[in-house]
Structures are given as structure tokens and as C-alpha cells.
Amino acid sequence: MSTAASVYAITQSLGEDDAGRVKRLLEGGIKIPAQPRVLEELSKLMLREELDVRLLAKVINQDPGLTALLFKVVANAAYRQHQPFASVDQILHAVGVRQTYNLVQAIALISAGDIRKNRQVYEAFWARSQAIGQLAMLIADERGADCNIFPDQAYLVGIFHDCGVPLLMQRFPSYCAEMKLGIDGSWPDLAEEDRKFNADHCVVGYLVARHWRLPDFICDAIRYHHALAEPGISAAARSMGAMLQLAIEIYHRSLLVPNPEWDRVKADVRAELDISEDDLPEFVDIILDRFSGCS
Template sequence: MAEAANSVFEITKSLDEQGSGRIKRLLEGGVKIPPQPRVLDELRKLMARKEMDVRLLARVINQDPGLTAILFRIVGNSAYRQHPPMSTVEEILHAVGVRQTFNLVQAISLAGLGAIKKNRQVYEAFWARSHTIAQMAMLIADERIAVCNIFPDQAYLAGIFHDCGVPLLMQRFPTYCAEMQLGAPGQWIDLAEEDRKFNADHCVVGYLVARHWCLPEFICDAIRYHHSINELGAHEARSMVAILQLAIEIHCVDQRMDNPEWDAIRGDVLPELGLSDDTLPEFVDIVLERFQGVANVS
């Protein structure tokens, strides 16, 4: 992948003036964007060949036992119930698809980056939350694929990346975790407080990471606007944002936590997914039943 494609200049060209300025301030302020692991570069090179060899792709993935183990766990999700059990990475590549498997590997790679020493428990809880939301997003996508045309691997990728700006801001600002009360049960980011106290936006940071890691553009946009579905209009990222927000709401329901954002956005989210206030309770039960079934197996 050419360096120019990953440069801040190329990324900010497509943004509005406000977004470009915010990214520039974040980078100048010391927010460090994590580099992509070598495995992703190797897979991209193999996928770019005219004659792609699935055996070589599987060999690269198998070099990382931790990544491989998580990949098997993900494809055990009931979102892939149409496939028979898979016992090798080659079988996953053939059954799920090369591009789809690569999306899953990208998500696993980001979540597997080294933990920060300070606030380690919060950091670990953050990734557990992201993984749960990503799994629920997969199930929503699978249930509503005829309505949204979003596939489980894409939803999982967006679910893992959607809040990835949070740990980067934790690394950059020593007081971020305490100021945002991330250690409190059920507490999550207040965007206005985040902007006021740190002149930062975890959505923009996440967008920058997603662009740097060469995620599909509509997923990058969904990450940037996952708290602003009302600003998207008919944008192709709108369905993905709706999936993410419903996954967050179902996670809150499952954990018996309040979701202060839900009432303001449900009028945008539900129609986008072909749901209504009447059909939502049954849909939530379906997703939770499938999610808990996988959790009990693993």
C-alpha cells in the first residue's frame, strides 16, 4: 500500500475544514495512531496477486496462534450458522470469503494491540465491551441483511473499531480515564465533556485510525458519525451506524444499564433497520438468544 494513501494529507483531503483541523490538532497534540501489524501487510500483498493462493493466506494467518484462535471463535458466532463447522483456516477462507476473513483479521489485530500499563482494568473492560458490541452487531447484520445489505464481517469490523479512539486518548491524556469516569459501572463518554475538557473527539480519532488501516470508506464514515446518525441523511454509512447503535442499546439492555442516547436516536435507527417500536422487543430477544447461545458454547 503506497504511503501516500495513508498520509494525513490524503486522509484530510476528503474531510470538511472543521474535521481536517481537528485531526491536525490531535496529531500535533501527541495522539499516536497505531501502525498496522505485519500480518495485514503480508495478507494485502498476497490478495493483490493475479492468482491468489488461499493456502498462502492461511499460512500467514496461522503464524499467529492467538489471532487464529480468536478467528475460529468469531466464525463460531451464530451469524455464520449457514456454514458447517470449520476446522482449518483454509476452510474459513473458502466458506466465509477472503475479503470477509481479512476484515475479521483486521478487527482481531486492532483489539490485540498491547495494553497500556496505567488503567489496565479499564482498558481490558473497554475491549470486552467492544467485542460484545461487535458480536451483537454481527447478529443484527445477519438478521437484517435483506434490509441493510451489511454483512456480519463488516458489522464486526465496525463494532471493534467504532470506539477505538478512546484508548488512544487514554494514552495521550493522563486524566482522561478519570475525567470521563470510565472506571464507573455503566459509564460511557459524554461527547460534550470530552470536547470541553480535552478539545478532542474519540469519533474523529477512530476515523483516523480506520483510514490509516485502510478500512472501507463507508465503515470509516460510520465510525466518525456513530454518535451523529441525524447528520448522515441518505449516506451509505447510515445503516452501519444504525446497526452499531442498536448493538449498543441491546448491550445496555443485557447489562441492565441506562443508555441516555437511545431515546434521542431511536427514531432514526429503527426505520433504517426496518424495525418499529412494536417489533423491537421481539427482535432484541432474538439477538440476545443467539448471542447468549454462542456465549454458553464458548
């Protein structure tokens, strides 16, 4: 299915308001990134009944940049029991084929965009996303067993959760300046974004995630991570969204900058992850210590 046909099909699953926004953005020239060739080859191999680890590793190794970043990601303390890794084959065996594929999907998105403009902000955006993805992995390692969320899934959400932002940067020349993206800790306010651009980066991110065929609960976590109490979202999506929001808060704490959204969502996050207010500071310190050890 072509990108245009895929995106059109996905818009049919959106509500009327969201579908209207997406239609206007597409007509205005926003470009949904296509999957890189390596990922397309891997996705075909993943459909086979019998998976050949050597063939999967060979395909991944075709892209040196992707391979290098994969090694960096699996150096995360969430995979401490398997380290050190000597080859992609070893990563596939130790981490798991499906889990490694999820990590490769996330990594591939980083190199799929257009960075001809606002390069500094664009690179800072992906550095932020990677840090949040790494933190989410650690949270999933500590808390994921209780809600059946795994580190590779958490990393996917960390990378994809705000991927609509660089697409809106490309579409609207003033977006970067008006959303103050060059300021540490500053991030788009959804109400202001909607008022100024009649757009929603969460909806755009959801569109990308669906186009890249991520699992439904991950797509929903991307769509609703600013609205954890939204009626009708699955328990898995809510748990994933809570891990993401905690990762974002810990990221802000690591930079010593305030997170303007935390006071609004922290009660929902603590309830979903079963972390009491008294236990939260210690939990955050544990994640920060583990994060500093693998950064």
C-alpha cells in the same frame, strides 16, 4: 506510505474543525496504531488477481493469538450454517476470503495498542467492543440482506467504532477518570469530551479506520454513528450506523444498565432497519438469545 504521510493525507478529507482537532492531537503526541506485520502481508496477498487460500491461511496461522480469536469470532451464530470450523483454510472457504480478511482486520486492531497504563480499563474496553461487534454481526445476519450489510462488515464497525477512546486515554492522563470509563455502562459524552479535551473520539476512530484502509462507508459509519441524520452520509453508512447503535443498546440491556443515547437515536434506528416499535422487543430478545448461545 508512512504512517505520518498517510495520516496527513487523510486529514485533508476532514472539515476544518475536525482537521484542526486532529492536527493538535498529533502534535500533542497521539499515536495512530500501525497495522501488524501479519495484516500487512495479508493486504499484499489480497491485491493479487488470483488468491491462494493456502497461502492466506499460512500467513494468518503465523499469529497464534490472532488465529485463536478468529476461531472465537466465527463461532458466532451468524455463521451457524458453516460450523464447526476445523482450520483457517476452512474458514476462508466457508466464510469467504474478503469476509475473513475483514474479520482479521478487526481482530488485529485489538492487539495493536499500548496497554502499559490503565490495563484494566483497556481490557474492559476491548471486551465491550468485541461484544458489540458480535451483536452487530447478529443484527446484520437478521437484517443485513435488506440493506446489503454483511456480518463481517458489522463486526469491523463494532470493533473500530470507538477505537479513538484508547488513543485519547494514552494522550490525556486524566481522560479515563474524567470520562468515568471505570464505571459499568459509562461512556464518553461527546460534548463533555470536546469541552474538556478539545477532542472527538469519533474523528480519531475515523482516522484509524481510514489509515487501515477500511471501506469508505464503514469509515463514515464510525465517524457519524452518533449523528445518523447527518446530511450527506451514504445509505450504507447510515444503515451500518443504525445496526451499530442497536448493538450498543442491546449490549446495555444485557448488562441491565441504561443507555443514555438510546432515546435520542431509536427513532432513526428503527426507521433505518424497518423495525416497528411493537416488533422491537421481540427482535432484541432474538438477538440476545442468539448472543447468549455463542458467548
